[in-house]
Amino acid sequence: MPRTFSFRAQNIQDTERLGTALAAAFPDGVIALDGPLGAGKTRLVQAIAAECGVNRADVVSPTFVLMHEYHGDRPIYHVDCYRLRDDDEYNQLGVDEHYGPPNLVLIEWAGRMERCMPNDRLDVAISPMGSEVREFNFVAHGENATARLAELRRMLT
């Protein structure tokens, strides 16, 4: 089964559609987001969380408090590694306690803490190509994420 997939969002609506599909294809698990400042990581998290029944206005950047918890149709943990300096700080945050069903864990700036990411996860690299145009490159790690990425691809193509 292929472990990679690319999706190009031509506008905000496409990004919303991607968020909807991710929420459906990944009922739980870990989605690790990366991309430069302003790429739209929080935006994608908002789209996923809204699909899970969370009030969109409650989904704000967790940069300063490091982790938000939302109660939608499933527990969602919204983590931000932007301010974290080393593995130890990530580990002390206790994010790993939330890996696994029924939780959906969405991690921004995950590349900064790559060694702390679980073996089974979906990496999402976001590249801005235009004011609303975004290239999303997915890499699945582990069996679960690979099967779910196949589901995501089916939903989007």
Added chain:
Amino acid sequence: MQRLLILETTCDETAAAVVTDELEVLASVVASQDELHKKYGGVVPEIASRAHVERILPVIDETLRRASIKPTDLDAVAVANTPGLAGSLVVGVAAAKALCLALDIPLIAVNHLQAHIYACRLAAGRDVFPCLGLIVSGGHSSLYHCRTPLEFDLLGGTIDDAAGEAFDKVASLLGLPFPGGPALDRAAQQGNPKAFDLPRPLLDDPSRLDFSFSGLKTALRYRLCKPGENMPAQPLAPELVSDLAASFTAAVIDCLWGKTALALRKTGLKTLCVGGGVAANSALRARLQVERERAGIELFIPPMRLCTDNAVMGAIAVERLKAGLFESLDLDAFPGLLRPASQKESHQQTQ
């Protein structure tokens, strides 16, 4: 005279203060701003939530020592239990409960954001209520209708990045040194705020009292490089950095003041209280002073030591003490900022 111990562990700072029921501050300790960690040994990490566990007891001891009182001299313990980082909040809450249980004294809950507004009351030395509260910090950008020290209605807030976070991240984009906020402020003072035309997100929507700074950050990025291109090599020309910093700052401040002015009109309030670390921004301060005169309102901005996270502002607990609003020992920590739609739930939770 009654003495309150106040604990603050909502985010990075471990802080404690002893305040009397007459709002006299007997002692205030903020771990990161203190020589405390040298005294107790070890490096104090700035972020990790479990670091609060290591710091909370030394901070409490030091606070009581400076106040020249014993634990048994305390009449109540107050703790900020919302909003913040879950793992950090629970440390303060657990410590407060343990003290209340051991000393058999009442427990009082403090809302961290309401405490930021109360810092204005402390600095003013007189009543400031009713007022509009504007909280601008690294983690928050919110507007409150503050009816009394016990009644706050959230009117709106950021829907993505907080103002301070936006300043920090843009400073990083521009290659400015850490901490980003003050560096951006200095750069902006040398620049032309009209050099770049940046958007004012949500400003033209009079139905909302919310802020959105994420798209503004992205817009600034596109002034530096076209989408899909790499960022230009650092360091950027100082004039460019200054002009971008000034233009960005102007856009953020337009949004902050625009929604603040709208909230003043909608509520009819004549007093504005500002709290949070971004209140240190010189351009924001200058703009608020100008608008204060133009709008004919009263403006309160506390000194910096009361703007950044501290426990003294938790003296808002004195108001709850006087009103007899105490918590049971099963008080919980609530990490999330509760919006109007979910405030009913929060009210039930605090009862």
